[in-house]
Amino acid sequence: MATVETRALTKRFEASNAVDAVDLLVKEGEFLVLLGPSGCGKTTLLRMLAGLETPTSGDVLIGGEVVTGLAPRARNVAMVFQSYALYPHLSVRGNIAFPLRAAGAHRDEIANKVETAATMFGIQSLLQRKPRQLSGGERQRVALARAVVRNPVVFLLDEPLSNLDAKLRASARDELQQFQRRLGTTTVYVTHDQVEAMGLGERIAVLDRGRIRQLGTPLEVYHDPADTFVATFMGSPPMNLMETDHVIRGFRPEHCLPREVLGDGGEITPFALTVTRIEYLGADRLIYGTLEAPNPAARVIARLPSTITLPIESGKRYEFAVRTREIKYFDRETGLKRAPTAA
């Protein structure tokens, strides 16, 4: 188990920086998620941690030691790829054993460890099969088994669940988290899926254009976004933003409720909304609307739990409100979080 650290880590491709002076510290045994849209540099960052990509500048430290110039094999990290990258010509056993053989382990030791890893992921019965004879979920388990078999100090996971169907993904997520807790191995996990990030990460680093926009626990990142990018990237639907003079006010759709539902407890900020569309999602209702004067005509989405049965019709005007303490403020120029007081 070890810490993973980057210092001003930069990777330049062509004209732009894919990773731009990133400073990151992953604590020992931590499950850290790198979250961001495609092209944000999260995979490049992960590959630099693995040693598959050479940084343009900056350093990578594992366990406090600079490993920037070291080859992947010298870093004792394990990586699981989005495609799983199983060796197609080797059996499951051969795949799992590969890192051990590469490390020159003894035959008996290999057999033991392969057995243990296979048991951990419940794939003992598949050891003789070739990867092409496995289902997606089975392949993913083999890839994980191959990663854990030689007790690496760091796991690097590159969207390992994205090739699974939605149902499988939920249970896989659960398993993944359990085994990480059990092993306690420092883990860096790359994904573009915020649900995965929220569910798995002890901390989430939200990346955009090669920079970390925010690093924090899932709750912090969700409820206290550092800037408008994080605010709109997290959450589905994203945070509503209302631009006024020098400030941008933001609130989550689930905080935006009909005025009568909120009642009078505490300070509220009311506004009028013309409903344009209604979506029924089972547990929730999504109300799409446009703000009425005096507010600027912005689009707003409200999420009403199905417990609120108040009839709302498209095309009509309703009074909505947000508890004032739920409102976040961002600087209109920089998009950064700021104090609520108006300038």
Next chain:
Amino acid sequence: MSDGIKSVLTPAESQEETQQIHGVSRRQFVHAAGAAGLAASVGPFILPRSARAAGKTLKILQWAHFVPAYDKWFDNEYTRRWGEKNDTQVIVDHVGIPAINSRAAAEVSAQKGHDLFMFLWPAPTYETQVIDHSEIYQECERKHGKAIDLAVKSTYNPKTRKYFGFSDSFVPDPVNYRIDLWGEAGMEKGPASWDDVLKVGRKIKDKRNIPVGIGLSAELDTAMAMRTSLYAFGGSVQDQQGRVTLDSKRTLEAVKFVQALRKETMTPEVLAWDASSNNRALLAGKLSLCLNAISTTRAAENEKLPIADQLGLTKALRGPVRAIGLEHVMDCYVIWNFAENKEGAKKFLVDYIDDFLDGFKASQYYNFPCFPKTVPDLPKMLAADPHMPRGKYSVRGDVLNWATNVGYPGYANAAVDEIFNTWVINTMFAKAASGAMSPEAAIKEADTKCKAIFAKWQAKKLV
């Protein structure tokens, strides 16, 4: 020389006539009818002469001559003139030597091709595919006297009594030597015998490090040179009756001699040669002697190489039994059974012999006449060649006394042809000369092979 001539008088003339009548194919008939119809309808309106001329064509295929000037004369002057006189459009195609046999095979299997097809060697294998050419010989002999024995031996099959080709000319294969080097060694006139080549050639090689160059490879010039030495030592592949006689004491002597010649006067490069290597090496000053046609000396003259003046020619080398040389190449025209203009082809050959003197000149004395009377002043003309050293071409004046055919002393039959083309004799000499096999074993092996080949062709009733 006499045994071939008698049979000239036994052609199957009547058979030839009937063949022609039945030989007109439906396609030929349709062609002819179509052309006639076209000429009749369009003729009155446009150039009636060209329409008439288009009715007859003569297609000739022959090699790309070593003397390019000859092709120029043949294609652009002679055949054009002949075509105008005979109201025929003459088309001449040329191919390289290595393509001749494959081209012939292709034409035969397609049963379509040229009216006149020229091989550079006897082509007995195609006997059943060609007309009997005796008629042409008869007509030419009536006008110009007897054809040389070499021509008859190269185009007549005594077994079937058929002329399977017509030879208009041949090219002698004299000895080419360096006058300066041989002069220095006291032999300015060049070697007269194979023994001279061994003794003096060795002397020159030891002194000047310039070897003798007689090929021991799988190629034409080697095939000729090896037979020349074989015959000079009294050996032969077959006897006059076409029985294999290779495994003899005489052959052994010849093989042992060539073995010594290779060891003492030559370098291993002769084992790697192709047909033009000896020309190149001689012109590069890397050889003291080789056996080749006069194309080498002509090339030196045409390119104005300084070495040209130092190249001398001498006649066939004397061996223990006889002094004998081979033709270097043998023009053998054939007219296919399936030729479309057989009459035109026959007439062309007869006319060409009438005009042979022009051809002899155009070839820069390369093509020698098969009907000697067509070039009556041959020795005088050779002597008058202006190139230095003067009179060097005269040595070929009495070539008919020392030149013979492949298959000597018998005929150039199909078995001899296959033995020639699968390089059996070349390989025999090369194996012994390089020490890969004892002379006795090499001869034994070649003899077995020759016998197998003869047996094969005898079974096909062509030998």
Next chain:
Amino acid sequence: MSASIARQRAAAGRNRPWCDDEALLGRMLLAPAVIYITALVGFPFFLAIFYSLSDATVGSTTLHFVGLRNYEGILQDPTFWRSLQNAIVFTLISQALVVVLGKILAMALYGDFRGKWLVRLLILLPWVAPMSLGSIGWLWIFDPVYSIINWSARALHIFGPEIWPVWLGQPDLAMASVILVDVWRLLPLATVIILAGLSAIPQDIHDAAQVDGAGFWRHLFMINIPLVMPIMLVALLFGIVFTFTDMIVIFVLTRGGPFDTTQVIASYSFFTGVQGGDLAAGAAISLFLFPVLAAVAVVFLTLARRAEVA
């Protein structure tokens, strides 16, 4: 009457346009290949069998059945056995070299570097150039008098004054020379095929192997080579077929010489059948290519299928 008309209409309705009929269309699209193979492979092959059992010569049109006489003659012919042996040696050595060098070259070309397309083009040239022209070029390179190898080596003092190899005139050197030219000719194809195989391996696999701790050799022998093996076998199969049946290199460079030490089945068949005029014997000799090639094809296709990956 009206019932039959209705039936006809129904039938017409079921008949889609021919281009929508996949079975028919498939057969039509396959037809050119079938015709091609029948006309240019099948027909000559059966013709060769037919000839080999006959007394065919280049000059005959009527054939007689002679049974296995041609084969009997060939089996007693030492030159034939020598040719068979030469063909096998020629093929094995040149293809071993082609596969090893092709792999190395493909790996060198796999990486990214400046002017890669130019290098790739240059490497492909020998394959694109007509074989006969290439061979004639080599003929000059090996010329006993003008050999550029010898002149250069002498100028660089690699060869002493006494050393002047005659490349095509000494049996071992001649074999080495024709092998070299064959390697020169087939290397581009093998390289490109192997390169395609290499490119088909996902980058992830290489990355995974790196992270899993494989060094260069382990990566090469446990990942790289096993993964391109199926396609390498295809390259090898092509190479063996091309080499074993080739006569251009031999025909241009040595014509089987010196004294049959580079004679191979294909060239001997040509010399006997076309040049020598004994078409039947030539066909019979050439047919000895067939069992060898068929066996090679079966072995390799089986291996390739077994090694096939998803």
